[in-house]
Amino acid sequence: MSNQLVQILEGNTFVVSDDRGDIEASRTDPTGLFSFDTRFLSRWVLTVNGQRLTALSTDDMQYFQAQFFLVPGGGTVYVDAKLSVIRQREVADGFREQLRLLNHENSPVDLTIRIEAASDFADLFEVKDALKKKGKYGNELVDGCLVLRYQRETYARETWISSTEPASIDEKGFTFNITVPAHGEWSTELDVVASEGLADGPQAKAQPAPIGIRGQGRPRVREDMAHGLQKWLQKVPTVESDWQAVGHIYRRCLTDLAALRFSTLTLPGRAMPAAGLPWFMTIFGRDSILTSLQALPFTAELASTTLLALAERQGTRIDDFRDEDPGRIPHEMRYGEMTAFEERPHSPYYGNADATPLYVVLLDEYERWTGDAKLVRDLEQPARAALNWIDEYADLQGNGYVSYQRRNQKTGLENQCWKDSWDSISYRNGDFPGFPRATCELQGYAYDAKVRGARLARHIWQDTALADRLEKEAADLKRRFNRDFWVEDGEYFAVAIDTDGRRVDSLTSNIGHLLWSGIVEQSKARSVARHLLGPRLFSGWGIRTLAKGEARYNPIGYHVGTVWPFDNSFIAWGLRRYGFKDEAACVVAGIMEAAEVFHGRLPEAFAGYERAATRYPVQYPTACSPQAWSTGAPLLLLRAGLGLEPQGDNLIVDPALPLRFGHLQICDLPGRWKRMDAFGRGRVDTDRLMGRKLGGKQPPAG
């Protein structure tokens, strides 16, 4: 039995198999060939003379390619193999698999090779929730292809399978009766295409139509993906540091980001970051925006594509099922059967309260780095609509604050902020507030969106009246916020205010985002920074989502005590914004050291245990890895460590790096200055500041 899963992908098509390359999915087992949120193969099993194979080794060469070295026979008994079987698989709009058999005997050998194929055409949501299918299945042989087919009314999906070598094909698979000469080789290429079906059935067209591009006359192009990855790696800046791990972490980030790139049907050839691999390879407003922000100093293409793609799908009407409003930036897009039949709202779903203000933040930050005023002009309408949403549609309580409450009470999201699990927002005593909820970081984002929107209005849209109004509103919001959200007896900002205007008074990492947004009054900033690096929030590796001592604190609770690298990266940026260089360096040190332990790939979250207690960061189990915003975290931490900040046509470099970095240099940073190099030397003794050598419990100075 093989348990180890191998996954490869390209765009939103991916294959998850066991280490032999076989797929044997059950209803809820997440293996298979998936494309556009639908499983196109749930069974793909290779046998030789009726025998299953055993993996000698498996190699995922690239994120889109894997190779399986196999021998006949199974189980634990040693097999004296006279035959090698090599499967090499590459994902395209389905996958191609080269199957090679090598005969090591001195005489020819007769073999029966069998590939069994089947598909349940499950929607990803069905895989998750184990739901029943409503349509009909039927397999056909068309022009030497095996076509697996599923149909429900006009919705049809097909899997087309063909082989370059002649085979006897039946409705369950391919059989090859072959003779391999002495010390000889036999091979075939199997081509599997995930296709959109026609209501009339596959006979009507006699060739597959890869999903989403029917009628576009686009031939099936097989891009040279290895070349594409190489080109991507050549375009980005280089990073070198005396701390060897930094270069390794950086390269891991770039390769993972490359794998997370995703092209939409409307913007072919352009890439935006999807949220996570493989289950979240789709447009997520929040994740795509935050990852684009993290990566901006290194590559601006992700940001521009994200801005364009989200504008195309920006809300234009009131739709309670999708929690859509005019101007709202989408939360999540899905393409599966349940979305198609409006059993799920993801076409797209709009239930988030942060992506819309963050959209304006990204647009402004993008212009500050690139000087691309044209895009800001092209996206003036969507940006204005986003700014309008903040005041017109997000102020659910009429109190001048952005709040959220789902209108789709069945399949909508309860918590529409980044901490979107059910128990993420609570009072100190563990009680939950009602709805609508106005969480604090949303007010920070709204403030930042107004300030940045004002800059764009004044300098690029030439609309002084709008700029004046936004600046006035921002100043007013900041004043009210610092009064209404401030928890006097704790000297920090409440995580939210509830329906009665009462402060939801637990201490959370959300206050770090407030520094990033700039909504915190100077007089309150030091106290916020002290909490962030204090013993209740700071674990030694990073800042916990919820502070120790709160009723719901749990070091292995999803949003109630774990440390999120992405969260920390934005907090580090925020600490720099308010001049807390040493504190920012502590966050940079903690998360980069964790990244080193995780071999360069930071998980979505890790446990909030005290660093001194576990010595290693303990990974929180998640289905997706890499996760886009965890992948982007080291990039933003490098920015925070070097203090990179565009100012007009110049790039300011103001390093405050942990000692460990020694010398750090980033060469060829792209931007309005064309290309620039940035250098820094690690001078902040973060070990001393974190008190690690003194026993691990002392809060840092400051």
Added chain:
Amino acid sequence: MTADPISQFFANLAAPGHLATFEGHSATLRFDVDDGGQAQHWYVAVNDGDVAVTRPNGVTRQNKGADAIIHVDRLPFEAIVTGRMNAMAALLRGVLTCEGSMAALMMFQRCLPGPPGSTGRVAPISSQTVMAQRRPM
């Protein structure tokens, strides 16, 4: 004819001559609406927010080269233009097909109405209610 929601929809679309939601976009779309084997056509031309709608008798030289050609049956299209069916879901379902530019269809769907019952409002929920629904700590 006034009872025909599709004609009504296109008449309303054309009436103002300009739609802010289309600003910055230019595209042409031809709708081939199948009414029991009989095709009806509408041709929409958008030029940086300016909207013109015509109703050609058939495929003409002008509308042959539309950026997007949308094929759809009358009944589901009536549901789409009155907000009872979501256009993007209909596309995924195969109820509506788009030949040519998907971007043109993405632009067009911006002017479609939301579901008839949607109000944008929902009653607040108190902390007590939320706590009652939750398992105790």
